[in-house]
Amino acid sequence: MAIDDKTRTELEAAAFRRLLEHLRNRTDVQNIDLMNLAGFCRNCLSNWLKEEADARGLPMSKDESREAVYGMPYEIWKEKYQTPASAQQLEAMKKTHAGH
Structure with missing residues (x-):
């Protein structure tokens, strides 16, 4: 499939927005599960x-980037949806993503 760069960028941006919307709707899926x-x-x-905003010299704080992904301030998302990690989840994280 031959598409121009502008169209490819638009498709990629649309797919990213759909991924964010999917993750916002799947609050049952914990970050540790995604990582594992x-x-x-x-x-x-x-x-x-x-990092991409920084590379382009665009002002974006960590809080702003998290709100863009979570669809709400991160602290509110954590209060509403984050559950304590189980021993099994933590052990899997140690094995697969040490230092993350």
Whole structure:
């Protein structure tokens, strides 16, 4: 499939927005589960977004990038949806993502 760069960027942006919407709707899926299964989580996405803004000289705080990903302030999301990690989840995190 041959598409121009502008269209490719638009498609990628639309797919990213759909991913964010999916993650916002799946509040039952904890970040530690995402990390253990996929190697990234909502916080990773927010960090990548901030890093890209920084690389382009655009002002974006860590709180702003997290709100862009979570759809609400991070602290509110944690209060509403984050559950304590189980011993099994923590052990899996140690094995697969030491130092994250």
